[in-house]
Amino acid sequence: MTTRRLGATDLLVSPLGLGLAALGRPGYINLGHAADLNHNYDIEMMEQHTHQLLDAAWAQGVRYFDVARSYGRAEPFLGSWLKSRRISPNTVTIGSKWGYTYTANWQVEADKHEIKDHSLPVLQRQWQESQANLNSFLNIYQIHSATLDSGVLENEPVLLALARLKQFGIAIGLSLSGPQQGEVLKRAMDIEIDGQRLFDTVQATWNVLEPSAGSTLQLAADQGLGVIVKEALANGRLTSRNDNPAFAAKRAVLETQARRLETTIDALALAAVLAQPWVGVVLSGAATIDQLTANLKALHVAWDDQAAAALAALVEPPEVYWQTRSALDWN
Numbered sequence: 179m180t181t182r183r184l185g186a187t188d189l190l191v192s193p194l195g196l197g198l199a200a201l202g203r204p205g206y207i208n209l210g211h212a213a214d215l216n217h218n219y220d221i222e223m224m225e226q227h228t229h230q231l232l233d234a235a236w237a238q239g240v241r242y243f244d245v246a247r248s249y250g251r252a253e254p255f256l257g258s259w260l261k262s263r264r265i266s267p268n269t270v271t272i273g274s275k276w277g278y279t280y281t282a283n284w285q286v287e288a289d290k291h292e293i294k295d296h297s298l299p300v301l302q303r304q305w306q307e308s309q310a311n312l313n314s315f316l317n318i319y320q321i322h323s324a325t326l327d328s329g330v331l332e333n334e335p336v337l338l339a340l341a342r343l344k345q346f347g348i349a350i351g352l353s354l355s356g357p358q359q360g361e362v363l364k365r366a367m368d369i370e371i372d373g374q375r376l377f378d379t380v381q382a383t384w385n386v387l388e389p390s391a392g393s394t395l396q397l398a399a400d401q402g403l404g405v406i407v408k409e410a411l412a413n414g415r416l417t418s419r420n421d422n423p424a425f426a427a428k429r430a431v432l433e434t435q436a437r438r439l440e441t442t443i444d445a446l447a448l449a450a451v452l453a454q455p456w457v458g459v460v461l462s463g464a465a466t467i468d469q470l471t472a473n474l475k476a477l478h479v480a481w482d483d484q485a486a487a488a489l490a491a492l493v494e495p496p497e498v499y500w501q502t503r504s505a506l507d508w509n
C-alpha cells in the first residue's frame with residue numbers, strides 16, 4: 179500500500195487504517211465480538227492477539243492506527259507493540275481520542291461501558307494518559323464523538339487547550355456520531371483560534387447504509403481537513419456475519435454485486451468508501467487476522483457505476499440507522 183498525505187497535514191497514511199476499538203477490551207457492539215475473541219479476556223492473551231493483528235496489518239502496509247482513551251487497553255497495547263517492534267515514529271501515523279472514560283472494569287457487560295465528559299479536566303487528564311501510553315507516536319488528538327448538545331464546540335477553555343496542543347505539533351481532530359454529523363462538522367469547521375482553523379481532521383461514519391454526511395465531508399476535504407472514515411461496515415452489519423432476516427433483501431443486493439466483482443461483501447462495502455473522492459483513510463475494525471485480510475482486499479475491488487447504483491438502494495434514513503446502531507448488543 180502506498181501512503182498519502184492526510185488532508186493538508188504533513189501526516190502520511192495508508193488508504194486503509196486499523197481501528198482498535200474491538201481489540202482493547204472484552205465488550206464491544208460489533209456483531210460477533212465475543213466469538214472473535216474466543217471469549218478469552220485474559221489481558222496478556224488480548225495484548226498478544228492485538229499485537230498479532232498489528233503485525234499482520236503492518237506487513238500488509240497499514241500505516242494508520244486509531245485508538246481512544248475509552249477503548250480499554252487499546253492505547254497501552256498499541257504502545258507496547260510500537261516499542262517492541264522498534265517502529266520509528268516517522269514511519270507511522272497514530273490518532274487517539276479523549277472525552278470518554280472507560281468504566282466497564284474489564285467486563286463484557288456493564289451498567290456503563292464508558293462515560294462521556296468533554297470538560298477541560300478530562301482533556302487534561304486524558305492527554306497525560308495518552309502521552310504516557312503513546313508519547314512521541316501520538317500525531318492526532320480527537321474529541322471523541324463531539325455533538326452539539328455536549329457543548330464542547332462552545333467550550334472556550336477546551337478549544338484554547340486544543341489550540342495549545344496544536345502549537346506543539348499535534349494535529350487536532352474530532353470524531354462524529356449520530357444523525358447530525360454534517361451539522362456538527364460545519365460548526366467545527368468555522369472554529370478559528372487566533373485566525374487559524376482549529377481542526378485538522380474529522381473522523382466520521384460513512385457507509386452504504388448511512389452516507390448522509392458525504393456532502394459535508396466533501397466540503398471538509400475541500401478546506402484541507404483530513405477525512406478518516408469509521409464504521410464502514412456498519413459495525414459488522416455489512417459482512418457475511420449479518421444473518422438477520424430483516425436484512426436479507428439488502429444482503430442479496432450486496433451478494434449479487436460482490437459475486438459480479440469477484441469479492442466479498444465486506445471488501446465491497448469498504449471499496450464503496452475508498453471510491454469517495456474526499457476520503458483520506460478508511461478504518462478497518464477487524465478483530466481477527468482473517469477479517470483484516472478480507473478487508474484489505476477492498477483495495478483491489480474494481481468498483482464501478484453499476485455497483486454504486488445498486489448499493490445506492492441500500493441507504494437507510496439516518497434516524498433509523500442510528501437507532502439500529504444504538505440497539506446493538508455489547509458482547
Ligand SMILES: NC(=O)c1ccc[n+]([C@@H]2O[C@H](COP(=O)([O-])OP(=O)(O)OC[C@H]3O[C@@H](n4cnc5c(N)ncnc54)[C@H](OP(=O)(O)O)[C@@H]3O)[C@@H](O)[C@H]2O)c1
Pocket residue numbers: 196197198199200208209210211212214244245275322323353354355381407408409410411412413414415417418419444461462463464465468469470472473
Ligand atoms: N465515535 C468514534 O470515534 C468511533 C466510533 C466507532 C468506531 N470508531 C473507530 O473506527 C474503527 C472501526 O469501527 P468499527 O469496528 O465499528 O468498524 P466496522 O468496520 O463497521 O466493523 C468492524 C467489524 O465488522 C466485522 N467484520 C469485519 N470484517 C469481517 C469479515 N470479513 N467477516 C465477518 N465480519 C467482519 C467484525 O465484527 P464482528 O466479527 O464482531 O461481527 C469487525 O469487528 C474502530 O476500531 C475505531 O477505531 C470510532
